[in-house]
Amino acid sequence: MKLRSFGAVLDVYPVAGTGFRISGGARINYNKADLTGTLSGPRSFGGVVVTPQQAGQLDGEAKFDRFAPYAGVGYNGTVFSPNFSVGVDLGVLFQGKPRVSLTAPGVATTPVIAAVLEDQRREVEDSIRAARFWPVVSITASYRF
Secondary structure, eight states: OOOOOOEEEEOOOOSTTTTTTEEEEEEEEOOEEEEEOSSOOEEEEEEEEEEEHHHHHHEEEEEEOOOEEEEEEEEEEEEEEEEEEEEEEEEEEESSSEEEEEOOSSSSSOOOHHHHHHHHHHHHHHHTGGGGGGEEEEEEEEOOO
């Protein structure tokens, strides 16, 4: 996983005098996952059996939407003294449906191998579908001089 994003968040304090806040914003999202794997055993595609040796190593990546909205809630309050505060934020980054690409470098691409790659690509996309909602947890501490 390569978690690379940057953005801005706006905090709204709906109840005056409390540290409770609602946050919204967006991030420019360069998050991605590099993928490497092999078939665990022979697979049948349309009556044709493909072995792990035929398919070789599978390489790929999963990418997400470049623009990712963010929503969250948080609380910030003083602890021990009026100068020391602690905060916590819980939110979610909506980074969109993962887009997966797979290749089998070093293996001649035949229609059977292309079918294997497409089947595996769909399986990977389905298995990481939940990653479109990326959880965000932030804990902060600050001291005012």
